[in-house]
Amino acid sequence: MKRLGFLLLLLVSFIKIQGQNEKMNLFINDLMNKMTVEEKIGQLNLTTAGGFVTGSAVNQQTQKKLQAGQIGGMLNGFSVASMRAYQDIAIKESPNHIPILFGMDVIHGYRTIFPIPLAMSCMWDLSLTEKSARIAAQEATANGIAWTYSPMVDIARDPRWGRIAEGAGEDPWLGSQIAAAYVKGYQGNDLSLNNTMMACVKHFALYGAAEAGRDYNTVDMSRLTMYNEYLPPYKAAIEAGAGSAMTSFNIIDGIPATGNHWLLTELLRNQWGFKGFVVTDYTATNEMINHGMGDLQAVSTLALKAGTDMDMVGEGFLTTLKKSLEEGKVTRKDIDLACRRVLEAKYKLGLFDDPYRYMNEERAKTDIMTPEDIKTARAIAERSIVLLKNDKLILPLKKSGTVAVIGPLAGNKGDMLGTWAMGGDQSNVSSIVDGLKKMGGIAVNVLYAKGSEFTDNPQLAKSINAFAGPGQKQLTEPVVSPGQLLKEALKTADKADVIVAVLGEPSAWSGEASSLSDIGLQSVQQNLLKALLKTGKPVVLVLINGRPMTLGWENENVSAILEAWAGGTEAGNAVANVLYGNYNPSGKLTTTFPLNVGQIPIYYNHKNTGRPYDPKNKFTSKYLDIPNDPVYPFGYGMSYSNFDYSDIRLSKTQLQGDEKLTASITLTNSGKFAGEEVVQLYIQDPVASISRPVKELKNFKKVLLQPGEKKEVSIDISTKDLMFYNTDLKYDWEAGDFIIYMGTNSRDVKAARVNWTK
Ligand code: BGC
Numbered sequence: 001m002k003r004l005g006f007l008l009l010l011l012v013s014f015i016k017i018q019g020q021n022e023k024m025n026l027f028i029n030d031l032m033n034k035m036t037v038e039e040k041i042g043q044l045n046l047t048t049a050g051g052f053v054t055g056s057a058v059n060q061q062t063q064k065k066l067q068a069g070q071i072g073g074m075l076n077g078f079s080v081a082s083m084r085a086y087q088d089i090a091i092k093e094s095p096n097h098i099p100i101l102f103g104m105d106v107i108h109g110y111r112t113i114f115p116i117p118l119a120m121s122c123m124w125d126l127s128l129t130e131k132s133a134r135i136a137a138q139e140a141t142a143n144g145i146a147w148t149y150s151p152m153v154d155i156a157r158d159p160r161w162g163r164i165a166e167g168a169g170e171d172p173w174l175g176s177q178i179a180a181a182y183v184k185g186y187q188g189n190d191l192s193l194n195n196t197m198m199a200c201v202k203h204f205a206l207y208g209a210a211e212a213g214r215d216y217n218t219v220d221m222s223r224l225t226m227y228n229e230y231l232p233p234y235k236a237a238i239e240a241g242a243g244s245a246m247t248s249f250n251i252i253d254g255i256p257a258t259g260n261h262w263l264l265t266e267l268l269r270n271q272w273g274f275k276g277f278v279v280t281d282y283t284a285t286n287e288m289i290n291h292g293m294g295d296l297q298a299v300s301t302l303a304l305k306a307g308t309d310m311d312m313v314g315e316g317f318l319t320t321l322k323k324s325l326e327e328g329k330v331t332r333k334d335i336d337l338a339c340r341r342v343l344e345a346k347y348k349l350g351l352f353d354d355p356y357r358y359m360n361e362e363r364a365k366t367d368i369m370t371p372e373d374i375k376t377a378r379a380i381a382e383r384s385i386v387l388l389k390n391d392k393l394i395l396p397l398k399k400s401g402t403v404a405v406i407g408p409l410a411g412n413k414g415d416m417l418g419t420w421a422m423g424g425d426q427s428n429v430s431s432i433v434d435g436l437k438k439m440g441g442i443a444v445n446v447l448y449a450k451g452s453e454f455t456d457n458p459q460l461a462k463s464i465n466a467f468a469g470p471g472q473k474q475l476t477e478p479v480v481s482p483g484q485l486l487k488e489a490l491k492t493a494d495k496a497d498v499i500v501a502v503l504g505e506p507s508a509w510s511g512e513a514s515s516l517s518d519i520g521l522q523s524v525q526q527n528l529l530k531a532l533l534k535t536g537k538p539v540v541l542v543l544i545n546g547r548p549m550t551l552g553w554e555n556e557n558v559s560a561i562l563e564a565w566a567g568g569t570e571a572g573n574a575v576a577n578v579l580y581g582n583y584n585p586s587g588k589l590t591t592t593f594p595l596n597v598g599q600i601p602i603y604y605n606h607k608n609t610g611r612p613y614d615p616k617n618k619f620t621s622k623y624l625d626i627p628n629d630p631v632y633p634f635g636y637g638m639s640y641s642n643f644d645y646s647d648i649r650l651s652k653t654q655l656q657g658d659e660k661l662t663a664s665i666t667l668t669n670s671g672k673f674a675g676e677e678v679v680q681l682y683i684q685d686p687v688a689s690i691s692r693p694v695k696e697l698k699n700f701k702k703v704l705l706q707p708g709e710k711k712e713v714s715i716d717i718s719t720k721d722l723m724f725y726n727t728d729l730k731y732d733w734e735a736g737d738f739i740i741y742m743g744t745n746s747r748d749v750k751a752a753r754v755n756w757t758k
Helices: 002-034 037-043 060-067 080-093 117-121 126-142 162-166 172-187 223-230 232-239 261-271 296-306 316-326 332-348 361-366 371-384 432-440 458-465 482-494 523-534 552-557 571-580
Strands: 045-051 073-077 101-104 200-204 244-247 277-279 386-390 401-406 444-449 498-504 539-544 560-563 643-645 654-656 661-669 675-684 696-705 710-717 736-743 749-757
Touching (some): 037 045, 037 316, 073 080, 101 332, 117 126, 117 162, 117 172, 223 232, 232 244, 277 332, 316 332, 371 571, 432 444, 498 523, 523 552, 661 736, 675 710
Parallel strands (some): 045 073, 401 444, 498 539
Antiparallel strands (some): 386 560, 643 661, 661 710, 736 749
């Protein structure tokens, strides 16, 4: 009966969607019948909104193009007034009055800025991830934006790559869950509502595998690695309904993604059934000239034929497609198809009903940075923080005595926002000094000293302001000598009971075009840390950064280390709450922290070699000078409490076909604090037709336990969790033994074996 009801519901919604699609098709057919080919090509052109333009101060060229119907979308409009001015021209003066689609990189919040995505992934909390995207959509759509260039779901195993900050880390399974959560948060259930926006999954595809971690660099990988390890998060975003996808800058099998027919048509559309539109990354069409694909006309043809629909900023489509049509290099059908997909997106967003539906000055006043949003931002920032070390139980700090907060990031606001926080405003940010004062109460005396600059490397210092807006530039040359800064810091430290050293990276050292060859603390900062440790006082190292860093020395020498990332608007309050124990840290790393750069790429779900590491045998897979192990493995993160794991209990050890397996452990909070633990479940398929990873994350459960409390944590496993792409790229599972692991991180696990037959 229940099943019948469900089927009926499915049928009704199917019929409804069919009806809506039919209506949309009729509308678009009718519109396209009126459009000239120039106008159709115009819909494929995405241009910039020119920054802070307000009112009628519209650039002449833009104005002319809008009037002629030569612009389909615009990115980075910052005010409702400016976007309204552009929309007015399109609606009132262009031949067919087609509304403009306004997009922006709303990556981790719009005005209320959440932690960078890499940090948020450390929450292992899908509903809070979705909520962050919901709030971002609520705010951005009030201010004119209907389309966001997020989620960024590129798997990254190389922390030299600055864009590791923008994704969810190294794991395909977790990355897939997170990708879907973002899409649901942005798009909701109805794209046409005035507070939902269209997601754009990026960067399709494999962008995170740039050789040597250098941005925009070559990618070269086997189909097996693609299908099993890099493609799943994009697929998950598409399955969650992402309305658009952005091509990546890299080549795949020798052909740039933007011109890659296999990628954009055979895989994305034919195999995965994607129905949305594809936009290039910024000038990615034009960049195919440098990749050796021909002149602008040739690369634009290549892009359109491959399945690209919209051309970001480079105007290759706008300036060459007509000629290519006349010369028979592209067909009317090719142009029509791309144009239709762009118009469909506008239709689904409700722009044809009301082109101004996302431009509501009243809503912009009430729906942005609400107290509720800020509360959520703080909760998310607290949960993104990972406690890496806490020897001698220095943490949590007492709420009395004197705390010296020292370091270039201690009093800093702008860098808390992290990369891609265009809508953020640093005047809303709490610095760590602010937070420690506010959350500590009157019995804590908080002192501050800068202590050092970020770096003494002049080339690197210059990049600090790479993305700084007007009035946000930081000094890149010291006004106070390094010696003087250190002296002041030591004087401040001398008065304190405990020192909080806030070190790491300014936000411009991660994100786009921000690769680093050295991912350790800069020597000026490490020297400051050494001097602080020498005082003999307890030192807590708080790291603000956008990538895993090499922390071998720090892990050896500092008793307490907190990975706080760039935590967004509420960074300072969140860090303070964790330091004081108002929130017991629960974050777990989603990328491996290497010992040094020579280990990269390093990731937990690697394959075994034929000669696995054996300390007694020289001829095994290892380095002569360092161990193979990272400093902190994937999934790692401590709590102020202790969680004890029992052995694994399996509901069965012999299974067949569709049977379900349940794996359970008893988790005990043997510490003094209430806290959350992320119980992780990994599976290994030790014998298969292809060499399989040593373990793969397949599920997790986040559980809250009071001190002394015990809970049984059970996770169901089905054959879906055993599936992988084999050499024929067929997705299936293979009968045999499987090892089930449960534990607190990817290294420290309990194990049990099952046998599963077909
Ligand atoms: C980045 C994209 C971004 C686009 C638009 C590009 O440079 O690679 O991630 O969405 O710019 O701002």
